[in-house]
Amino acid sequence: QVQLVESGGGLVQPGGSLRLSCVASGINFRFATMNWYRQAPGKQREWVAGVGALGNTDYADSVKGRFTISKDNAKNTVYLQMASLKPEDTALYYCNYGPASWGQGTQVTVSS
Numbered sequence: 001q002v003q004l005v006e007s008g009g010g011l012v013q014p015g016g017s018l019r020l021s022c023v024a025s026g027i028n029f030r031f032a033t034m035n036w037y038r039q040a041p042g043k044q045r046e047w048v049a050g051v052g053a054l055g056n057t058d059y060a061d062s063v064k065g066r067f068t069i070s071k072d073n074a075k076n077t078v079y080l081q082m083a084s085l086k087p088e089d090t091a092l093y094y095c096n097y098g099p100a101s102w103g104q105g106t107q108v109t110v111s112s
Helices: none
Strands: 005-006 010-012 018-025 034-039 044-049 057-058 068-074 077-080 090-095 107-112
Touching: 010 044, 018 034, 018 090, 018 107, 034 068, 034 107, 044 077, 057 068, 057 107
Parallel strands: 010 107
Antiparallel strands: 005 018, 018 077, 034 044, 034 090, 044 057, 068 077, 090 107
């Protein structure tokens, strides 16, 4: 059974930084492509970033240059380092594996 557990969300001022973590179990993490998505109130869930088995990464245009996704295979953990945060980054952030495996989400609020 796949389990994804996110942590690291919180309230941060504009321009600040946060690091989200997602611990995965029940998958062959070393060979997994992992993604981060987010959903703001009243909006559809959107893809934010992904990291492949070889460490290759990709980002949504809205976060490129500000967010960094990475994997630690020894810890079965995927990270999302977020910098230069903006109010429009406020959302519930979800870890994802495959078409149907999601974490419970961690809230990120960017506000002064």
